[in-house]
Amino acid sequence: MNTVQPKIGQVDPDKISIRNIKITNAQVNSLLDEPVNDQDDVKIQLNTTTMFNQENESRIIFQINITKRKESGEEIANATFTIQFDFHVENLDEFLSYPDGPEKDSLTADASIGSTLMGIAYSTSRGIILTRSNGTPLQGVILPVIDPRNLLTTEIDE
16 A cells, blocks of 8 residues: 655644643623524624644634624624634644744744644534534524635634
């Protein structure tokens, strides 16, 4: 059996492991006693924090705010989730660089590893929120499918 060996600096899934997933906040608040329907407006705001270090560790923290409103604009429910992901990437150093020189605190990671880790964290967050909101007015709210590269540089508002 022939296997293709990844090139240096190429993302290799066998070298990535999730060390920890920590839900530090999971709140769902219902503001009305009325049933929620599919026509209600849902707004999702997602903020990310990403950290890399030279010990082959990476941390991604998602803060996700969800607000559901009636067509009239009246808020029905809101939720806040904060989820932390800790990764170990055996060859992370192959993806790290110092654009301003090693004496500066400007360590950056190549987009290929960043988007891979973001994709893992985001898709896992989608499942966590779907299950955690079950039985609440936000039941059935699913984070949209997005390109994880968009999470590397900006806040996402849906």
